[in-house]
Amino acid sequence: MPHQKRRKDLRNIAIIAHVDHGKTTLVDALLRETHAHKFKEGDVTIMDSNPLERERGITIFSKNASLQYKDIRINIVDTPGHADFGSEVERILRMVDGVLLLVDAFEGPMPQTKFVLRKSLELHLKPILVVNKIDRPGSRPHEVVDLTFDLFCELNATDEQLDFPIVFTSAKEGKATLDLDEEAVDMKPLLETIIHRVLPPVADPELPFQMLVTMLDYDSYIGRISTGRVVHGSVKSGETIALVKRDGEIRRGRVTKILSYQGLRRIEAESGQAGDILSIAGLDDVKVGETLADAANPMALKTIKVDEPTISMNFSHNTSPFAGRDGGRFLTSRHIRERLEHEAMMNVGIKVEPTENGEAYKVSGRGELHLSILIETMRREGYELEVSRPQVILRTIDEEVVEPVEEVFVEVDEGYQGAVIQALGSRMAEMRSMQVSAIGTIRLEFLVASRALIGFRGEFLTMTRGTGIMYQNFYKYQPFKGEMPSRHVGVLISQQEGAAVAYALWGLQERGALFVRPGEDLYEGMIIGSTNKGQDMVVNAQREKKLTNIRAAGSDEAIQLVPVQDMTLEFALEFIDDDELVEVTPKHIRLRKKILNDSERRRSYKKS
CATH class of the missing domain: 2.40.50.250 (bipa protein)
Structure with missing residues (x-):
């Protein structure tokens, strides 16, 4: 095997973590340390730019940032932590050579940590363990390191992956250290670890140009923008390149703009070469997973396998007597169809199909959250629509009907465990484990059919007086489990x-x-x-x-x-x-x- 050329002046990494363990705050700290972004007074979670992300406190859309440390450029991709955005995570990890696995020093590895880590280990990426929030009261960093090591073993990590470096951080304070006995001063220990432990990207500028499209964006001024990592060769603004479609069809187009990242800003570049994460405009009919290649030698890269949708809903225009009264600007089924087609084009995890009556559209996605984010976004854009109850997508494998099953992780106070076990038991759940967490709550793990979980979250919060925490990850398809109890009110x-x-x-x-x-x-x-x-x-x-003219005692309360x-x-x-x-x-x-x-x-x- 010939020696692979690598670009020594570049590192591409992704940050993976459970929801709310501090990914976005850590990126803030690294941008501050390297002066890559001019922060205004009070700026926090600068990567969560979408209003929905700020309201919910979660990352929904992956984003890129770039910073310069010494003479090395580090490209950082922030990934969503929620299982419903699995297709997003899977694509992003294809652009990088290493991952920062961020774990809360108090809570330890959580369900979503397991989900994203499994994806990165399957792609043979080398992880760096970042134990964050060491300044939090009750933090137990050493214990969390042991728990994370156990998680790696459970996910069949290789010996090389098990030899991961550990950095202890407080992203909020902008401090990191390799040893808890030494005082943390700044984020340099983490930056040094990234430089020394993440492999430079394999990149041969002599080979013909190839780039796998992993994200799409749209700008009304420059058209569709394809983002990905240049695997081989180089590309210049104004030159003709080829688009290799999934079915092997080849189309050609001219590069009208090349954008790269500086801090959080997209800046225009004249050219890009192997190893760079770039955004290229000029080709219109691009889809995620297709290859941009050299016009004279158009070779396709391996396409991305995306998690199949598990839940579908019907979307149609608003037919209620109050349609058009609430300031909606897009009211017709044509508006709804165009918006959904645009979403399916940009968001590889969403599928849109027409229904029999022609007025409604069947939209399939990875989960309720995935689809509710789409509905909320459309609502804010001025659309009026009506949606049906979420339905689970059943499949037939070897003449057997199968349905999606999820791993459900529940954390409740001791007094509520009986009610939760009973409620999930009536939904044909299978309990896998039960243990006491570090803070004395009970952690339960179940396998439950996705169908049985529709409508359960609200009931769960009522049952636990709003104190319970519940996470779910797609597990696999299993034989159909028969009739489930429906809504009892x-x-x-x-x-x-x-x-x-x-x-x-x-x-x-x-x-x-x-x-x-x-x-x-x-x-x-x-x-x-x-x-x-x-x-x-x-x-x-x-x-x-x-109303009468007679007053009766007690009637006017x-x-x-x-x-x-x-x-x-x-x-x-x-x-x-x-x-x-x-x-x-x-x-x-x-x-x-x-x-x-x-x-x-x-x-x-x-x-x-």
Whole structure:
């Protein structure tokens, strides 16, 4: 085997971690240390630029940063920590030669750590263990190192991968050390470890140009932008290159712009060479996993295998009586179709197919969070749409129907473990382990069919008084597990259009939980609450108190209403049943029956 050429002046690394272990804060610290970004007063988690990421405190979209240390450029990619964005993680890891595995010095390795680490070990990447938050009260760094070593063994890491360097950090304070007995001063120990332990990228500038497209972006000014790592050769602005499609078809186009990274900014470059992470504009019909190559010698690279979608939902334009009232700018099915096609083009984990009636589109993704992020993004962009209940995608393998099964990790206080075990037991869950964590909570691990988890998260939070923590990762497909218990509550359905009246709601609240407040506009067929009994009830929420000229003792008491259930998108998607829809507009999230009229609804039930 010929000796591989490597670029000594470059290192490409990804940061992988569980949600909320401090990935983005660590990148802040490295950018500050190397003066790669001008921070304003109060700037934190600078990589989480998307408003949804800031609100939820999680990384959803992977992003690149570049910094210069000594005479070496370090490209850093921040990856999502949530299993629903597995397709994103898988692609990003193809661009790098090493990973920083970030673990909380108090919590230790968590479920998502296992998921992302498994992906990186499969790609034979060398990890650097970063034990973060050593300044946190109750931190136990040495114990966490042992637990992480056990995790590596469990994931069948090679001897070379088990010989990982360890750096202890406090990203918040911008300090790192290789030895806890020595005082940490700055982030230099971590930067030195990256330079010495991450291999320089294999890169031969003499070979014909090849780049695997791992991310796509769109700019209304320069068109579609393909991002990836240049594997071989070099590329210049203005030259003609080839696009090798998945099916082997070759198209040619001219490079109109090359962008590279400086800190967090994209800057225009004249050229790029093997090892660089670049963004190239000029080719329009690009998809993730395809190869940009030398026009004279177009050779394809191995394409990316993406996790298959496990959940689907139907998206269609808003058909409620209130359509167009909430300031939505995109109201037609054509608008919805164009937006979903654009998303499927950029987001390799999403699949869009037309349905039989032609008005709705079946959108498949990796999980409820994956799809709810898309819905929330569309809502903020001014779309009005209605979505159906999430459905699990079943497959047939060797003439046997199989369904996706997830690993579920639950952490609860001791008093709630019985209720949680019972609730998951009724959903045919298989318990794999139970142990006491470092802080005295109970950690439970289950295998549960994805189908059984739809709607469980809200119930779980109620059951544990909001104190429970639950994570889930896709495990594998297993034989279909039969009928599952469905929603055990019925719903209160508005009888007519009009504003909700406090007096009417006061009379209804003893029947169950309300979703609407006095004064809110309602329409016929809209769901305004849940009933304690399993049946649906059509109710009059506009009924006013009859006024007479006789005063009766006790009849003029002040009306006291119980606080209503906040209508979040997650709650709505988990709550609805098969004959219901979630209406999503820029200002409101409402629940409704698919068939709004009561007598028509009853006729349709009889037919079915």
